[in-house]
Amino acid sequence: MGTYTLKSIGKLQDYMTIVKKTEDGYVVRIVRDKDGYNEITTDFISQSLFDTCIRTGYLTKIETAEDKLVANA
Numbered sequence: 001m002g003t004y005t006l007k008s009i010g011k012l013q014d015y016m017t018i019v020k021k022t023e024d025g026y027v028v029r030i031v032r033d034k035d036g037y038n039e040i041t042t043d044f045i046s047q048s049l050f051d052t053c054i055r056t057g058y059l060t061k062i063e064t065a066e067d068k069l070v071a072n073a
Contacts, residue, residue: 003016007058
């Protein structure tokens with residue numbers, strides 16, 4: 001479905017993966033680096049908010065598996 005990096009302050013490599021598309025938006029899994037451990041949450045994001053995040057650069061699509069590995073490093 002797609003994995004996106006989240007714009008972060010510093011060198012944090014937080015990312016979001018779309019789990020499922022619904023009529024109103026997306027169910028997403030967000031992984032944030034919290035002082036050496038991953039905080040994983042599952043949430044809903046509306047289609048309009050998702051589109052805004054893409055347009056403003058808050059979310060950037062990860063194109064390849066190698067890029068995803070870099071995001072996890």
